[in-house]
Amino acid sequence: MTATPIDRRRDRFPTLGDGVYLLSHSLGPMPAGAEASMREYLEQWRSHTSEDAWAESWWDLSRQVGDRVAPILGAEPGSVIPLPNATLAMASIASCLDYRDRPRVVMTGLDFPSMGYLWRAQEPLGAEVVVVPSDDGVHLDMDHLLSAIDERTAIVAVSHVSYRSSFRVDAAALAARAREVGAISLLDAYQSAGVCPIRAAEWGVDAVIAGSIKWLCGGPAAGYLWVRPELARSLQPRLTGWIAHENPFEFAPGAIRYAGDSRRFAQGTPVIPALYSVIPGLDLINETGVGAIARESQVRTQRIVEHTLDRGWPLRSPTDADRRGGTVMLGFDDPGAVAARLREARVYVDWRPGVGIRLSPHFFNTDDEIDAALDAIGRTAHGV
Numbered sequence: 430m431t432a433t434p435i436d437r438r439r440d441r442f443p444t445l446g447d448g449v450y451l452l453s454h455s456l457g458p459m460p461a462g463a464e465a466s467m468r469e470y471l472e473q474w475r476s477h478t479s480e481d482a483w484a485e486s487w488w489d490l491s492r493q494v495g496d497r498v499a500p501i502l503g504a505e506p507g508s509v510i511p512l513p514n515a516t517l518a519m520a521s522i523a524s525c526l527d528y529r530d531r532p533r534v535v536m537t538g539l540d541f542p543s544m545g546y547l548w549r550a551q552e553p554l555g556a557e558v559v560v561v562p563s564d565d566g567v568h569l570d571m572d573h574l575l576s577a578i579d580e581r582t583a584i585v586a587v588s589h590v591s592y593r594s595s596f597r598v599d600a601a602a603l604a605a606r607a608r609e610v611g612a613i614s615l616l617d618a619y620q621s622a623g624v625c626p627i628r629a630a631e632w633g634v635d636a637v638i639a640g641s642i643k644w645l646c647g648g649p650a651a652g653y654l655w656v657r658p659e660l661a662r663s664l665q666p667r668l669t670g671w672i673a674h675e676n677p678f679e680f681a682p683g684a685i686r687y688a689g690d691s692r693r694f695a696q697g698t699p700v701i702p703a704l705y706s707v708i709p710g711l712d713l714i715n716e717t718g719v720g721a722i723a724r725e726s727q728v729r730t731q732r733i734v735e736h737t738l739d740r741g742w743p744l745r746s747p748t749d750a751d752r753r754g755g756t757v758m759l760g761f762d763d764p765g766a767v768a769a770r771l772r773e774a775r776v777y778v779d780w781r782p783g784v785g786i787r788l789s790p791h792f793f794n795t796d797d798e799i800d801a802a803l804d805a806i807g808r809t810a811h812g813v
């Protein structure tokens with residue numbers, strides 16, 4: 430495979446001068462533009478007496494950010510709402526469900542723990558959580574997953590790409606099966622948005638959650654929720670508040686009348702500082718294009734996978750690039766010590782218990798950086 434030439438925009442990420450940055454699955458590097466954007470936020474706040482910050486810019490910001498996220502998810506403008514984090518985006522959907530007729534929530538053993546906590550917390554309301562396990566801790570058997578979705582299923586809510594192994598589910602097959610039995614399909618795209626192509630509307634998925642800080646190179650405290658607009662109109666979140674009202678500035682007492690658009694999934698005051706912090710990263714991703722980023726990602730991750738297989742290192746991710754996200758996991762013993770030694774060599778990776786070290790090349794990383802990281806791992810892993 431040869432790399433497609435793309436503009437890596439390395440000069441737009443000051444942190445890249447510190448060493449080999451392979452942490453995009455955890456916290457993406459700060460774009461230089463974030464500083465100016467945050468200053469703009471402070472300026473709006475400071476000058477609120479002369480120019481109404483809400484009217485000038487803050488009120489419309491959720492919409493502007495949502496519209497930058499929408500193409501990354503394969504969704505239409507106006508259909509994505511920013512929320513404080515991905516877990517709350519999932520909680521908003523959980524709060525729409527009535528578990529009496531359809532008690533089942535289907536998830537997998539590769540999902541982020543927050544999601545299992547949330548779904549199990551719905552059990553007092555009648556939810557029955559069905560966890561489809563991964564036999565090897567890396568892959569999921571799609572047939573097994575699809576057959577777990579039945580007429581008693583309210584929702585199938587799974588990671589598009591797993592934070593544990595980088596396994597990527599076949600989202601279109603999942604959505605088709607869910608639709609066949611009348612269940613809602615939801616993808617947690619936190620580990621795929623910005624590095625893997627997502628075509629939520631085309632795939633027939635009902636909802637997608639994601640967040641700002643990983644592959645989208647934004648600051649913390651922004652999650653994203655997309656719901657297929659036809660479905661959205663029929664959902665009534667119990668997790669709600671005044672911003673979700675069809676006319677918040679009526680300040681009407683009594684029961685909520687939900688907004689007709691994605692704002693119906695909001696709660697209270699939007700996460701304004703976070704929204705300023707995410708715009709430069711989203712612009713960089715959209716300018717570069719997720720298609721080009723995904724091609725670059727596959728070149729670099731494949732380079733890691735092939736080197737790993739050649740050396741006989743313990744690969745803990747799929748070998749098939751089409752079934753993998755942007756991260757490669759290497760299951761060394763004592764991964765914390767390996768990650769610490771790599772940090773000394775200015776190669777930045779992280780690790781998770783039972784997973785190993787995690788390496789995530791983004792579009793700004795070069796083949797030379799990957800080779801330097803692999804050399805350092807070769808020296809380090811054998812010395813630990």
Ligand SMILES: Cc1ncc(COP(=O)(O)O)c(C=O)c1O
Binds near residue numbers: 513619620651652
């Ligand atoms: C796949 C996945 N989902 C959800 C989360 C948690 O997101 P948040 O903290 O925004 O709720 C993470 C964080 O690492 C993640 O990797």
